[in-house]
Amino acid sequence: MNLPKILEAKERTSKRVAILYDDYNNEGLSNFGRGKKYLILTYGCQMNEHDSEYISGIMEDIGYQKTDDMDDANVIIVNTCAIRENAHNKAEGMLGRIKHLKETKSDIIVIFCGCMAQEEKLVNKVKDYKWIDIICGTHNYHKIPEYLMERLNSDRVCEVYSIEGNVIENIPVKRDSKYTAWVNIQYGCDKFCTYCIVPYTRGKQRSRKSEDIVLEVRELYNNGYQEVTLLGQNVNAYGKDFDNGYDFADLLGEVSQTGIPRIRFVTSHPWDFTDKMIEVISKCDNIMPYIHLPIQSGSDRILKLMGRKYTTEEYLEIVRKLREKIPNVSITTDIIVGFPGESNEDFEKTLDVVNKVKYDLAYTFIFSPREGTPASKMEDTTSLEEKKERLAKLNELINKYAFEANKKMENKVYNVLILGKSDKDNKYMGYTENMKLVNVSCSEEYVGKIIPVKITGVKTWSLDGEVNE
Ligand code: 5AD
Ligand code: SF4
Numbered sequence: 001m002n003l004p005k006i007l008e009a010k011e012r013t014s015k016r017v018a019i020l021y022d023d024y025n026n027e028g029l030s031n032f033g034r035g036k037k038y039l040i041l042t043y044g045c046q047m048n049e050h051d052s053e054y055i056s057g058i059m060e061d062i063g064y065q066k067t068d069d070m071d072d073a074n075v076i077i078v079n080t081c082a083i084r085e086n087a088h089n090k091a092e093g094m095l096g097r098i099k100h101l102k103e104t105k106s107d108i109i110v111i112f113c114g115c116m117a118q119e120e121k122l123v124n125k126v127k128d129y130k131w132i133d134i135i136c137g138t139h140n141y142h143k144i145p146e147y148l149m150e151r152l153n154s155d156r157v158c159e160v161y162s163i164e165g166n167v168i169e170n171i172p173v174k175r176d177s178k179y180t181a182w183v184n185i186q187y188g189c190d191k192f193c194t195y196c197i198v199p200y201t202r203g204k205q206r207s208r209k210s211e212d213i214v215l216e217v218r219e220l221y222n223n224g225y226q227e228v229t230l231l232g233q234n235v236n237a238y239g240k241d242f243d244n245g246y247d248f249a250d251l252l253g254e255v256s257q258t259g260i261p262r263i264r265f266v267t268s269h270p271w272d273f274t275d276k277m278i279e280v281i282s283k284c285d286n287i288m289p290y291i292h293l294p295i296q297s298g299s300d301r302i303l304k305l306m307g308r309k310y311t312t313e314e315y316l317e318i319v320r321k322l323r324e325k326i327p328n329v330s331i332t333t334d335i336i337v338g339f340p341g342e343s344n345e346d347f348e349k350t351l352d353v354v355n356k357v358k359y360d361l362a363y364t365f366i367f368s369p370r371e372g373t374p375a376s377k378m379e380d381t382t383s384l385e386e387k388k389e390r391l392a393k394l395n396e397l398i399n400k401y402a403f404e405a406n407k408k409m410e411n412k413v414y415n416v417l418i419l420g421k422s423d424k425d426n427k428y429m430g431y432t433e434n435m436k437l438v439n440v441s442c443s444e445e446y447v448g449k450i451i452p453v454k455i456t457g458v459k460t461w462s463l464d465g466e467v468n469e
Contacts, residue, residue, distance in 0.1 A: 001158045003127070004137065006120045006372040008162040009200040012190060017206040017241070019167045024142045026062050029149065033064030039073035040066075043091050044081025046231055046266065047202075048114055050182040052079050055113070055141055057172035062145050066174075070101060075109045075148075080116035082197050084368035091116055095129070102131045109133045109151065113141050117160055118201035121371050127158055138202050139163055142171045164188075165203030169212055179226050179419060179448045180262075185213050185251065186232030191269065193296075194307045195336065195367060195375040198233055207238050210251050217258045226417055226450060227262035230255065235265045236272040249276040256284040261450060262417065262433070263287045267294060270310045273318050282325040289326050290435040293318065294334035298353030299346035302339050305378070312353055319357050330360040330405070330434035337394060338367045338387030340378035347390050351397060358401045360434070364394055403460045406436065413468045414438075416453040418446045427464075437462040 026032075038059045042052040055077060056066060067073050076098055081087040095112075102108055111134040116122050118137045126132060134147045137160035147157045165188055175181055188203040189196075217228050230251075232238060238248040255263055263286055270293060281287045293315075297303050300311045322329050335350060354362070366387045369376035414432040418440060422429035427439040428446060430453075439462060440446075440453050446467070457464030 001127075002160055003158065004118050004120045004123050004160040005162045006200055009118065009203070010372075012164065012204055015164070017164065017166050017204065019169065019209060021169045023166075023168050024058075024171045026058075026145045029062045029145045032062040032145065032148065033059065033075070036064050036074040037067040037072055038064040038075040038077060039068065039070055040077045040079060041094060042079045043087050044079075044083060044115065046182060046229070047184075047233070048079055048081055049176075050184065050231060051114070051138070051141065052077075053175050053182070054171045054173050055079065055144065056174040058142065058144055060174055061172040062148075070098075071105075073108065075111065077111040077113065080112065080114035082115035082119055082122075082201055082370070084365060084370075086368070088116065088122075095126070095132075099129070099131050109148065111136070111144065111147075113144075114138060115197070115201040118162070119197070119371065123158070123160060130156070132156065134158075135160065137161060139165050142168055163203060165206060167206055167208055169208075177419065178224065179417065181220050181225050181228050182231050183213060183216050183220070183228050184208060184232070185230045185235060185265075186238050189233040190237075191234060191271070191309075192307060194305065194378075195339065195370065195373055197370040197373060200372055202233070205234065205237060205241060207241050210239075210246060210254060213251065214254050214258060217255050217260055221258055221260040224448070225260065226448065227264065228255070228260055230263065230265040232265075233267060234269045234272065236268050236274070236277060240272075247274070247276070248272075249274060249280045252277065252280045252287060253284070256280070256286055259286070261286055264290060264435070266292050268292060270295070270315050270318055271308070275321065278321055278325050288433045288435065289329040290332075290433070291322060291329060292332045292334075295353060295357075296334060296336050297339060297342070297346065298350035299342070300349075302342055302346050305341060306336075306339060306375070312349070316353070316356060328434055330436070331357060332361040332363070332435075333357070333359050334363045334365070335394065336365050336367050337390045338380075338382055338384075340367065340375055340380035342367075342382060347394075351394065354394070354397050354401070358404065359398060360405045360436075361402050362394075362398045364391060364398065366391055399460050403458070406458045406460070406463055409436065409455045409463060410458050411455060413452050413454050414465075415450050416440060416465065417450045418442065418448065420447055432463075438465045439463070441466045 080091040135158040190205040416430040418430040452468040453465040454468040
């Protein structure tokens, strides 16, 4: 049994990480799951969604088939998120349901993995839930075949590493979409913003080799993919762990050369956002005009307490350059309200910045103390009531600007990549280059294609459109 340790997870050394091309191993197990089914439940961010695509790839590589029906599953995998308390609560609620199911179907194998499995306090708690068969963390989910094997001869397997992490290549992947794909370019984070659990759950910031990334994108393009999203906690810090000066702007340039029609990337940090990056984005037509640039707070005092290492003025300067160089650019952000010590005046400064930037969209959160992070120990005197009021006020402003940004697109024509059926009355849904969701009146034949769409209706969260013949 290997349990997580928060103090070890925090350590950073200058040791180069290993890039492992043959660490995934299913030797002798390719028929292990034949005739059996797995169900995977995913909580959290795109990184987790993409990890689940790898876990699905692994399960199918050893013979299992996917199911969405819990009663039909022989293996249930819960891929958890630790970023805020409500992500925890959702996963814990699901664990309750699975426990219940296991009382009547004792032969189901339950795998608990993801970011919550990297948390010391949490694993100390769930390790006593005897009905969880396998616990593994973010650094070793590629070992699931071995753990399933081991489980045959033991009551349970619990293996979580609190390490800086490696780069593991050649894990099989089963992607959810045939048209858009996530591509990891970098794992982990070294920024240690004081509220954030990510550097503890995902290890040190480490980049994949550009050759491996470009190869993956090229293969996706050859297989008909229209869009890739380059994924990392801080994509613009890509390459900082190499010693050859190769950076994210260089990578973007190379990925652009593959010719894939659409390239996106998340998440950018204002700290490492270079002019060179803006230049490359503005020059390459297949790099989409959409930037997610988390500000977190509009108060320099709070930004300092958060350890964000930029001022609002520096942030606004990046926004100014983006808007100057990239026509039609959409800018979205993340904002935390109620960080410990945030006064009404600090909060008003956040509203000021929102009024200046006029975001296309923002993801807003109430501060959630995460065990082991510095902010969880900071004095916090603002009541939850007050925080909720601030959040409501902020959301109102965000929605106003989201609608205004959408309104500007009315009656104009945009290229939309149609992804599939929409929930809305017989329409198909897709995204514009600047990442606006559009429900389009069109037929099945357009799925997977980029087509010109005229915007006919505008809402806060989406647009309506029809094919512009
Ligand atoms: N409390 C509230 N929001 C948080 N985020 C990260 N950690 C916390 C926390 N402890 C938000 C940040 C980040 C987004 C992914 O989640 O805004 O950008
Ligand atoms: Fe968390 Fe900050 Fe790293 Fe983002 S940059 S993952 S908010 S520590």
